[in-house]
Amino acid sequence: MYKIMIADDEGIVIDALKFIIEKSFGETCQVRSAKTGRSVIELAESFRPDIALMDIQMPGINGIEAMKEIRKTNKDIIFIVITAYDKFDYAREAVGLGVMEYVNKPIDRVKITRLLEQAMERINGERERRSNDLRVKEQLATATPIVESGFIYSVLFRQNYVREVSQFKDLLGVTEDSGFMMVIEYDAQKETGTLSNTVDLSVQMYKNDVRLRETIKEFFPAVIGPQMANTVILFVPCARCPAEQEYEQRIQVIQKARQMARKLQDIVDARFRVGIGSVKSLEDAHTSYTEAVSSFQFSSGSVAHAGDLPLSCGYEEDYPVETEKAIFECVQRGDVAGTVAESNRFFEWMSGKWQEDPQDVRLKALEYVLWAERISYRNGGRTYHFASRRDYLSAVLSAPTLEELRIWFLQKMRAAAVNLTESREKNSAGLIKQAQEYIRAHFARDLSLDNVSRQVNVSPYYFTKLFKEETGQTFVEYLTSIRMEKAKTLLNTTDKSMKEICTAVGYSDPNYFSRSFKKNTGETPTEYRGKRWT
Structure with missing residues (x-):
């Protein structure tokens, strides 16, 4: 349906245009008309036309001024100006207002019809664009919480950190490389100082998820993680401020958090508490999260900020x-x-x-070596031996000079990094070698990714990633290559039927086997076997 407004002070012109529209477009158009500039403006406000056929010379407010007023409240209206030959200058000014086109009187039915069709095509295009925009917004509204949850997960657990966080920042439009973590806890029992989750409250929270997210974003430009148990985790991007401005920034954040908690309580009848970490780089956001969680232990108020509490360690001024x-x-x-x-x-x-x-230098060197080795043991899958550091203390104390202590220190620090890398590589290579041996021994079975990953005791997701990194092939590609090589051998050395060979290499469908063989070798099994006799 298209709404068309006719503005002309001549009744015969209005009748003629209505006739043309009705004959050309039938019931697809709704038509209204007005004869003065003022009535045209009023009609445009109430009728909200898609297209306006405008005469320039009308009683009172002329057509040019009327179009200016209408354009203020209807940005998308399409104007087609109708004018007499001696009003050419007016028409040029109308074109300057963004009018689609102007026509001269007397009215030409073919031209008017053609212009209306063009206007309708433009309207259809704009409607389709708006519909697509709404569809995209709807999809984004669905996808954004998923992307935001991924961002929070990557920041906290540092899985594929550098690559993933950069991608999430681009998707979410996050420009800052620093910010603070915020944890919101909620509970139905307002009278106690501790929080205890209830099923009913969780259901209410999930039902009101969209409103809760919108409310949070009224106060903070936050990346919002999923609801987990009775908590919501947020990251608020912001720049680091100079030390002398930190206090003012903290007070503003606390005030906003208090207001936010009260508004959240209006949506869901529950008690909300907010823990806030200090501003950290994205790489250290997990530390800010730890501060936010720990702040609840030191305060029973609705808002607790790490900057107000003794949660972090200070360092002497020039400590690196x-x-x-x-x-x-x-x-x-x-x-x-x-x-x-x-x-x-x-x-x-x-x-x-x-x-x-x-x-003091000796003690610090020993502390760092033990710390580095702890990381190496915990993250490299190495086996710890109680007596493996038996000579460390004597080596540190007996080093005659600081230079010799430096040599020992750097050797041990280097060894910690090397051992971690080698252990990871050894573990990964050993695991994949075990998987390849299993595949080669059982390729004739109905073998799946889940079967093999279970055999080496890792998740299918991690196995897929590790297998590709170690072999350069996916699991399916590797399994297929083993099966194809075996099929070639059987085709060249035996007289087994295609069905027998198909079963022998792990396929249940001969047609699928044939298609897969041709895809990987460029020939059907029959063509490949035929070369045996040539």
């Missing part, structure tokens, strides 16, 4: 915190060169500042 952090991140990644470089940088700082206190 970032270097310390970099050392153990390199160890965790198995970055041998990075571990050695950052460890050497830290030792230079120690030996430079504390050369008059060598015992």
Whole structure:
């Protein structure tokens, strides 16, 4: 249905245009008309036409001024201007207003019909665009919580961190590389200081999920994770502020959080508490999360901020915190060169500042080595032996100079990173080798990814990722290649039927076997066997 408004002070013109529209478009158009500039403006406000056939010279407010007023309240209306020959200058001004086209009187039925068809095509295109936009928004409304949950998961658990977080940032439009974590807890029992979840409340929370998300985003530009038990985890992107502005920023965040908690309570009849971590880089967001969770233990109020509580460790002014952090991140990644470089940088700082206190330097070196080895043991799948560090204390204490202590220190730090990498590679390679042996021994069975991953005791998801990294092939590609090689052997060396060979290499459907064979070799099994006799 298209709404068409006719604006002309001549009744005969209005009648003629109505006749043309009715004959050309029938009941697909709803037509209204007005004869003065003022009545046209009023009609446009109430009728909301899609198309307006406008005369320029009308009593009172002329057509040009009327179009300006109508355009203010109806941005999408399409104007077609109708004018006499001697009103050419007016027509040019009308075109400047964004009018689709103008026509001269007397009215030409064919031209009017053609212009209306063009206008309708434009309307249809705009309606389709809006419909597509709404569809995309609807899809985004469904997908955004999933993407946001993925972002929270990657930040907290640091799985494929660098690649995934970058992708999530692009999808969600997050531009900051820092921010703070926020944890919202809720409970039906408002009279107690502790929180206890109830099934009924969880159902209410899930039913009101959209409203809760919208409310949270009224106060914070947050990435919102899923509801888990009686908590919701958020990440609020923001830039780090100078130390002298940290207090003001903290007060503003707390005030907003208190207002948010009250508004959430209006939606769901429950008690809400908000724990807030300090601003950290994305790489350290998990630390901010830990602070947010820990803040509940130190406060029974509706909002608890880590900055108000004794949750973190302070350092002396020139202590190289970032270097310390970099050392153990390199160890965790198995970055041998990075571990050695950052460890050497830290030792230079120690030996430079504390050369008059060598015992403190020795103690710190030993502490770092033990810490690095703990990471190596916990993340590399190595076996810990109680007496494996028997000579460490004597080596540290007996080093005659700080330079010799440095050599020992760097060797041990390097070994921690190397051992972690080698253990991971050995474990991965051993696991995949075991899987390949199982596949080669059982390819004739109805073998699935789940069968093989269960055999090596890892999840199908992790097995798929690891198998591709180690072999360069997917599980299906590898299994198919084994089956095809066996099929070739049987075709070349036996007189078994195609059905027998099909079964012997793990296929139950001869047609599927034939298609798969041709896809992988370029020939059907019959064509391949035929070469045996040529």
